[in-house]
Amino acid sequence: MHIVFRTSDVATTEDPILSEDEIESEIDAPRRLDAHRQIISYAAELTARQHRTWLFTLTILGTDARLIRWDRAGGVVTNRFNYREDSSLAVFLWRFCHLSMEQQGYDPTATRLDAADPLIRRALTVDVPDHQLYIRDFFNEAISSEWPISERIEHREYIVGKPKFNADDGITGRATRGYVAFDMKTEKFVWLKDVWRIASLHREGDIVHELNDVDAPYVPTLVCHGDVQRQRTLSQTFWTDPSEDNPMEEHIHYRLVVAEVGRQLDEFRNGLELVAVIRDCLIAHRIAYESLSILHQDISSGNILIIPEPQKTRDGTVKIVWRGMLNDWELCTKFQRSDEGIVEDSEPSQNFATGTWAFMSANLLQNGNAQHVLQDDLESFFHVLLYNAV
16 A cells, blocks of 8 residues: 555645535646546556555645555545544554455465565576577576566466566556466476456457467467466446446456566567568468467567577578567457458457557558458558658
């Protein structure tokens, strides 16, 4: 829980929440908006640096107070009350102090490790092939940072440090984090994706499993995946006036582990490698589309990775070829074919435009309600190639 204090002279104008019985003046509006943004930024920073399922914010406004409960779906706020006349705050704080760490919003599946722990030394000294030294460097960089080191326990044990990727979603949303993780069982480095997925959509690991079943090349290799038990958002259940156009979605804490740890696309060494990597991803995209009726829907520079592939030459030596890998299938959709054309599948679909704005097709950018089709993904591939070539 974090606490924000406001003195009595600004308690009203800097209250981040406008009460139903209040009428806001034009003078007060900017100050309230700044306070609103500030309190959200505090909550977002806390959840970005800690393994959290939810948290409380206590705002002291002179002699008044408010409580806010945040999770990845949104926030639930109390009415403003006078804590000197009302004992509710004292009772709340007493009860909060008697909660377990899990009940206070800490993720029980992440256990903090000391930097001197033997498990850390074991991970830092494990042998890796020369073409995978960059992966161990990624891990060393994460461990040597000021971020807490965690051992994630979910039937499988992984050591992670600072996220290699941390989506700047604020306090709400999928809050995607990507870690170079050390698998305690296999003693290999893997990629661990931690995300609060939208409950109504499919799980990315199920899609990757289907791709692996048909031996689709240039896609991740699934190690394990699953929802974290008892970790779902609650804010959406308090929404009194839900909107069909923009509903507050339930989110479920979800983790996915794949075998490959790739380099970013912008680390390509020359133009030939850039084109070859994108060609590989086009092949993966075509097989998913033709064999499984899956459309990726989020082609971007960040979702195309470069991975090493050892290949034997005619003289028996091994050379390393850098190939492409099409990643992040969580926003894909499945469709059915008909004589008239493509029809969306009956599975739940997202009610928002998918894709990364910088690489979306012109049609999707100009027509927000347009159906995402094959041509849109192909245009996104072109934008990725052009962007990185320039």
